[in-house]
Amino acid sequence: MTQDARGAVEAAARISYGRLLAYLSVRSRDLSASEDALSEAFAAALRVWPVAGVPDRPEAWLLTTARRVLSHGERHHRIRQGAAPMIELAYEEAHARAAPDFPDERLKLLFVCAHPDIEPAARTPLMLQTVLGLDAGRIAGAFLTSPAAMGQRLVRAKARIRDKGLIFEVLGPEAMADRLADVLSAIYAAYGTGWDAIAGAEDGVRGLAEEGVFLARLTAALLPNEPEANGLFALILYCEARRPARRDSNGAFIPLGRQNPKLWVRDLIIEAEGLLTRASRSGVFGRFQTEAAIQSVHVQRGVTGVTLTAALIQLYDLLASRHPGLGALVSRAAVYADGGKPASGLTFLDDLPPERVATYQPYWVARAHVLRLLGLAVDAKAALDIAIGLTEDPALQAFLAKGQGKTD
Amino acid sequence: MQYMILFTEPQTHFDMRNNPAEAPGYWGAWNAYIGAMAQAGVILNGDGLHGPHTAVTVRVRDGLRQVQDGPYADTKEQLGGYFVIEVADLDAALEWAARSPSAAYGSVEVRPVLPPMSGGAA
Numbered sequence: 001m002t003q004d005a006r007g008a009v010e011a012a013a014r015i016s017y018g019r020l021l022a023y024l025s026v027r028s029r030d031l032s033a034s035e036d037a038l039s040e041a042f043a044a045a046l047r048v049w050p051v052a053g054v055p056d057r058p059e060a061w062l063l064t065t066a067r068r069v070l071s072h073g074e075r076h077h078r079i080r081q082g083a084a085p086m087i088e089l090a091y092e093e094a095h096a097r098a099a100p101d102f103p104d105e106r107l108k109l110l111f112v113c114a115h116p117d118i119e120p121a122a123r124t125p126l127m128l129q130t131v132l133g134l135d136a137g138r139i140a141g142a143f144l145t146s147p148a149a150m151g152q153r154l155v156r157a158k159a160r161i162r163d164k165g166l167i168f169e170v171l172g173p174e175a176m177a178d179r180l181a182d183v184l185s186a187i188y189a190a191y192g193t194g195w196d197a198i199a200g201a202e203d204g205v206r207g208l209a210e211e212g213v214f215l216a217r218l219t220a221a222l223l224p225n226e227p228e229a230n231g232l233f234a235l236i237l238y239c240e241a242r243r244p245a246r247r248d249s250n251g252a253f254i255p256l257g258r259q260n261p262k263l264w265v266r267d268l269i270i271e272a273e274g275l276l277t278r279a280s281r282s283g284v285f286g287r288f289q290t291e292a293a294i295q296s297v298h299v300q301r302g303v304t305g306v307t308l309t310a311a312l313i314q315l316y317d318l319l320a321s322r323h324p325g326l327g328a329l330v331s332r333a334a335v336y337a338d339g340g341k342p343a344s345g346l347t348f349l350d351d352l353p354p355e356r357v358a359t360y361q362p363y364w365v366a367r368a369h370v371l372r373l374l375g376l377a378v379d380a381k382a383a384l385d386i387a388i389g390l391t392e393d394p395a396l397q398a399f400l401a402k403g404q405g406k407t408d
Numbered sequence: 409m410q411y412m413i414l415f416t417e418p419q420t421h422f423d424m425r426n427n428p429a430e431a432p433g434y435w436g437a438w439n440a441y442i443g444a445m446a447q448a449g450v451i452l453n454g455d456g457l458h459g460p461h462t463a464v465t466v467r468v469r470d471g472l473r474q475v476q477d478g479p480y481a482d483t484k485e486q487l488g489g490y491f492v493i494e495v496a497d498l499d500a501a502l503e504w505a506a507r508s509p510s511a512a513y514g515s516v517e518v519r520p521v522l523p524p525m526s527g528g529a530a
Contacts, residue, residue: 144499144502144503144506145498145499145502146498146502149498149499358447358448358449359444359448359503385439385440385443385444386440386443386444386447387444388436388437388440388441388444389439389440389441389442389443389444389445389447389507390444390507391507392506392507392511394512397437397440401433401436401437401440
């Protein structure tokens, strides 16, 4: 019984944390207070449920309890201000109790996390904490920041939402497009593509892949008609599909071009293809759709046995002209080199600003690859040494040290 | 901002330095790392250190000198080297710490460097 009750609390926390917090904070407009109220509600559940039994609707119980905690705090606040009691809140609370379900407000929460007034470095951590309930320590580890600094960053961001009265809303179509791009970038940052660094993809955060998949799936489900939401989810599914092929049985790194397509997860590829097809019906350029299309070209090798370099060049050219991120520009150089144009590849690399590439590992991997194809072995070795020095993952270091640092 | 990054290593890795089969891989990894830092222009100074068995620790207590062979504390990981780097912020220093070979098998401590005391006598 006690064990059941504890399990029920844990299950509710895992499944419903983000929905509960979104619902509470959209109404209170105070993320910190809502988080505190929700954790008090969970603490109460751990005390009450083992004795009184698990309620029929655990989420509704948690919500009512959290709202009571919140309104208590609010009442104190209002009495100090000499305001009237909160009839409105009491009404809403009764309504929430009667309603069979409570509305899913997580989209509003995602949008407020990516608000232009929130510093970009805080957006992804804020999403991870509020939608998924991750603690600051875990987030700090993934982002390679000190836990204290990450905690402060999160507290500052929440205070800003409250003090500036940032509004929890789903925007009109125009503002929506800009903000959605920020929401999706923040989710992509959570997913990270560190494991794909050798192919020149944006080197990102490790260890939060699952959370990134969850957020991308959620956003695509909440915005089924937004091509870029589907594009990002497709991109992430393609990457996930290749996960089992990334390492051999000894944990050694295997680059994309040498992965065994039989190890790619077919169901995920099929789901990704479906999402990408649906997204592309809009006919509008999108960064994530294009990156997903690049992944789609790579996985075609599983069917056709060849990689269509010409198609990759076309897609990277498109990215370079419309969304020239550092990762895309570096990958483009490597793809040109693979397509028999290493001199163009080197020109592209030389054109990148030195201060942006000095510590960007994929750049040095690509540079070594391009220089080797040009027959400049000594320069290639020097670039490869820098790439190894910039590599954090020992498996990837070992792979590069073997001199196999091809970007294929 | 200046940070000192201190690399600590377990005895297994100090031993690699003199093992003909393992030394090239061990030093190769450090050379690549130091080369990358040099290329990025962040190094102010720094050195590798001989192993902990070469250390001598001195304390003066009640006017008596106490000298002991070995490092100041007997821990599984011992200081193997350090760098002082100039980078934008703590996050950038942590990036360099994470890339070091010993991050994967030992640990790396990052500390902000105190600015020099002004006015001589403090």
